[in-house]
Amino acid sequence: MRVAVVGATGLVGTVMLKVLAERQFPVTELIPVASERSVGKKVTFNKQEYKVVGLAAAIAMKPDVALFSAGGSTSTTWAPKFAEAGITVIDNSSAWRMDPSKKLVVPEINATALTENDKIIANPNCSTIQMVVALAPLHKKYGIKRIVVSTYQSITGTGVKAVQQLENEYNGEKGEMAYPYPIHKNAIPHCDVFLDNGYTKEEMKLVNETQKILDDRTIAVTATAIRIPVVGGHSESVNVQFEREFDESEVRKLLSETPGIKVQDNTDTNTYPMPIYAEGKDEVFVGRIRRDHSTENALNMWIVADNLRKGAATNAVQIAEYLAEHQLIG
Numbered sequence: 001m002r003v004a005v006v007g008a009t010g011l012v013g014t015v016m017l018k019v020l021a022e023r024q025f026p027v028t029e030l031i032p033v034a035s036e037r038s039v040g041k042k043v044t045f046n047k048q049e050y051k052v053v054g055l056a057a058a059i060a061m062k063p064d065v066a067l068f069s070a071g072g073s074t075s076t077t078w079a080p081k082f083a084e085a086g087i088t089v090i091d092n093s094s095a096w097r098m099d100p101s102k103k104l105v106v107p108e109i110n111a112t113a114l115t116e117n118d119k120i121i122a123n124p125n126c127s128t129i130q131m132v133v134a135l136a137p138l139h140k141k142y143g144i145k146r147i148v149v150s151t152y153q154s155i156t157g158t159g160v161k162a163v164q165q166l167e168n169e170y171n172g173e174k175g176e177m178a179y180p181y182p183i184h185k186n187a188i189p190h191c192d193v194f195l196d197n198g199y200t201k202e203e204m205k206l207v208n209e210t211q212k213i214l215d216d217r218t219i220a221v222t223a224t225a226i227r228i229p230v231v232g233g234h235s236e237s238v239n240v241q242f243e244r245e246f247d248e249s250e251v252r253k254l255l256s257e258t259p260g261i262k263v264q265d266n267t268d269t270n271t272y273p274m275p276i277y278a279e280g281k282d283e284v285f286v287g288r289i290r291r292d293h294s295t296e297n298a299l300n301m302w303i304v305a306d307n308l309r310k311g312a313a314t315n316a317v318q319i320a321e322y323l324a325e326h327q328l329i330g
């Protein structure tokens with residue numbers, strides 16, 4: 001399979017290359033793609049060096065599939081050009097996620113909806129992916145009525161500049177700021193930009209994308225997204241209320257038996273998910289599972305995942321794997 005990675009020199013693009021190699025995706029030709037200023041740079045894939053090419057050159061090389069993680073404006077302009085050339089695009093930006101004609105896919109939940117006609121497929125936002133992976137089996141069994149989520153997000157979600165800011169602050173050095181405030185020893189209740197409704201784009205992604213992926217606009221969602229000085233992954237405190245009664249042991253069993261979920265939950269041994277241990281893994285880790293006694297049919301849980309892997313690169317590669325396995329690409 002000829003595979004293009006658009007944004008190959010960025011944080012997520014680099015992880016996409018790593019995951020493609022780790023999962024032995026059948027790459028016969030790798031086409032690393034980046035902006036004109038990066039053309040000619042070299043990236044390593046499967047112990048081989050490849051030269052970065054520009055977007056137009058990549059189309060001419062006729063990849064079977066293109067994994068995009070190069071920002072919304074690049075996806076808006078170039079995903080249609082790749083698609084028109086017959087190349088299937090899996091886009092990690094927010095550009096196409098809420099487009100009614102595009103599918104927003106978490107393979108464990110809704111990959112079966114994909115057909116050969118889907119030439120631009122949207123990869124959901126990282127904080128959405130880990131939440132819906134944990135909640136989808138519970139929604140199927142008990143029907144979700146309402147979700148209240150607070151996220152504690154890794155600075156890697158912002159990019160290299162944020163990681164550098166934390167390092168500088170930790171070392172007492174001055175440098176470029178990715179955030180309006182210090183991130184070291186701080187928590188910033190501001191991920192992405194504020195909208196007129198007082199929420200941030202990140203918070204509204206949790207609302208809108210969750211409803212689209214679970215295909216249920218009646219699910220009420222409210223979110224607060226917080227940035228914390230962590231690099232291993234995003235953590236989320238989720239309160240979920242169901243339409244129907246549930247049994248806690250049945251919830252644990254259901255989650256434990258769901259592919260992609262690892263339940264880490266034992267207060268006797270202080271066992272619960274933490275980003276420092278989730279880093280570099282592809283599972284969605286769930287713990288602190290406990291009934292919310294303040295209202296009916298409600299549950300609290302703590303959900304952690306590596307936002308660069310299952311939250312972005314691995315989910316995109318898993319979509320490509322599904323397409324390849326079902327002869328929808330290649």
Ligand code: 2RA
Nearest residue numbers: 125126127153157158
């Ligand atoms: C963030 N989810 O964490 C957003 C984009 N990756 O900043």
